[in-house]
Structures are given as C-alpha cells and as structure tokens.
Amino acid sequence: MKKKMRNLLLSTVVVGLSLLACSEPVAAQHKPRPAQVWSPDVGLASQLGTLEAVEEFTVQPPKGYKFVKGAGPDGAVIYGWSGEKRSTGTAPQFLILIFSPESEVRQSDMEPGLAALLVSFATGKTDWKLGPIEHGVVNGHPFVRTRWEGFEASLGYKVFGFSYLTIVGKKVIHLSSQDVEPFKTEALGLAESAARTFRKK
DSSP: OOOOOSOHHHHHHHHHHHHHTTSOOHHHHSOOOOOEEOOOOGGGGGGBOOOEEETTEEEOOBTTOEEEEEEOGGGOEEEEEEOOOOTTSOOOEEEEEEEOOSSOOOGGGHHHHHHHHHHHHHTTEEEEEEOOOEEEEETTEEEEEEEEEEEETTTTEEEEEEEEEEEETTEEEEEEEEEETTTHHHHHHHHHHHHTTOEEO
C-alpha cells in the first residue's frame, strides 16, 4: 500500500486494516469469543447529556461538555466533547473518530485494527502498559475495547485511557478518552458510559 500519510494515528489504522485484505481471515485464525453486553453505568445516567447526532449515529456525551468538530487527514472526521479546564491545565474529554479506509474492511478486522491503532498511542510514552482486547456489544453493534496507560513526557503526567472500536459498513469508528491522576477514575468512567450509549439512528 503506497500512500502518503499525514497523521501517525490514521496511518497505523489504515495500514493495519489494509494488510488484512491479503491475509488469512481473522475468523479462521481465532476461536469465536462470547460477546458481553456493554451498557452505560446506571449510576452515571444523570451525568450524561441528551442524544447528539454523529453522522448516522447518536451518542450521549457527558453533560456540560462543549462540542468541537474537526477534520482529520484523508477524509477522517473527529467529534470531540471537552469538560472545563482544571488548574492543572488538563480537561476531561470524549472523542469519536470516524473514517473510511480505501480498502475493504470487515467486522473481523476490528481486533487487529484496534491493535494497529494503539501502536500510535504508545508513541512518545514510557512505562507503556496495554490491557487485553475484549469483545462485546453496544446497542447491537459488535465492539472491541482495551485500556492503556503510559507516562507522557511532553505533559509530565502518567496518562490513562480506553479505546472502543467498531466497523459499521465501510466506516471505522473509534471512541476514546484519556485522563490523568487523580481525575482518571471519575472522568474515564463517565466517558466510557458515554461511549456505551453509541447507537445507529
């Protein structure tokens, strides 16, 4: 695959997914895993906002977060919501990245696609730790997810995050958040509940 990439995150995902087109189908390599149903934390329901449209999908971002939409390279679109900035200069956030690779993608590509994406997340971090990739279902959509942590020298903080990924038709959809101590437990729990509200209109 010969293509100039302007963004490391997108390049690792696109390349990782494209390589699968020439490999043995993932379904033939691994035994099927039982899928869990991932739902929002009922205890955090009052902290989620109203439904917001994200292309042909909807999601409930955390209440009070401000919306920002950005254009990424190669036709990618970034939908972001951010909470109030703290005295530390950090802020809670919830992000959705949606793009369509040129090569065909299948739902069986989700796990290796997420693994490829996480290569870029590890870049620039030390003490990198990656949790297992899990399979589950969010409002009828099959997803893979994982959690990670690493020290970000440019920030001077240890950063913690989660990543959820699904493929719907030709679209790769990545929902994520990251935060630092001592805020990460509360902020990531709320952002993850928001991710679990994802559904098709």
